[in-house]
Amino acid sequence: MKLTNAIEIQQLSKQYKTKVALHPLTLSIPEGQLFGLLGVNGAGKTTLIKILTGLLKPSSGTAHILGHSLSKEDSAIHSIIAVSPQETAIAPNLTVRENLLLMARIHGFSKLQATAKVDEMIAQFSLEPFEKERGKTLSGGWQRKLSISMALILEPRILFLDEPTLGLDIISRQELWTMIQKLKGSTTIVLTTHYLEEAVELCDRICILKDGYMKAVGTVDELIDQSKQSTFKDAFVHFVTGGES
């Protein structure tokens, strides 16, 4: 594991009119780590991701993405991050290959570079059987895989995955886990999920948020220890129902 921090957050907060969505939060995520954001509805996960990806301005505090200051160096940050949002962002009438090519071309790849990169993505994520299918005819799981592949075309150093397996069946979810696991170590990943088994399966470290407060952060085993519970599910329930770290 590399020692530099991919993300450094200092006293970051967000208030929407009267609603405090994020209380001052300080957190570091080392490069190469797969970091999970967990919490029940309204905990502040999406707000934090939106701030870190430049979609939302924080009310106070600072964050650095691979040393670049958020809000002051947005263009540098945009060239090193990618976001795969909850809603799959694919063109329904284009084929899998065409969706990938479009993404590469939009971002300035030459025809040759784009073809080579798309071939690489199709092979890496086993998209071959579907490469000629239109986006709208793919199953939810394959749409999500395509969406993540499109986010990876630019070789981001940090990838934000907002509930990547929401609504998928267990087989599709496991296929996506395999895809995400292939990225572990080389790409820093920040992932939000409501599925505890997903967090246990994938995450190196997990932050549990509740009502905009960070209640705990650590590995699965550390969180179980901190909570004095015997399973991760019980530890999670402990932290989101009032337990302190």
Ligand SMILES: Nc1ncnc2c1ncn2[C@@H]1O[C@H](COP(=O)(O)OP(=O)(O)OP(=O)(O)O)[C@@H](O)[C@H]1O
């Ligand atoms: N644009 C907004 N205006 C006002 N309040 C908002 C806005 N967006 C979010 N909130 C509130 O901020 C809080 C945190 O919301 P956020 O979407 O970040 O939570 P979340 O953890 O992502 O929830 P979920 O798991 O339901 O997606 C919630 O109480 C939400 O109602």
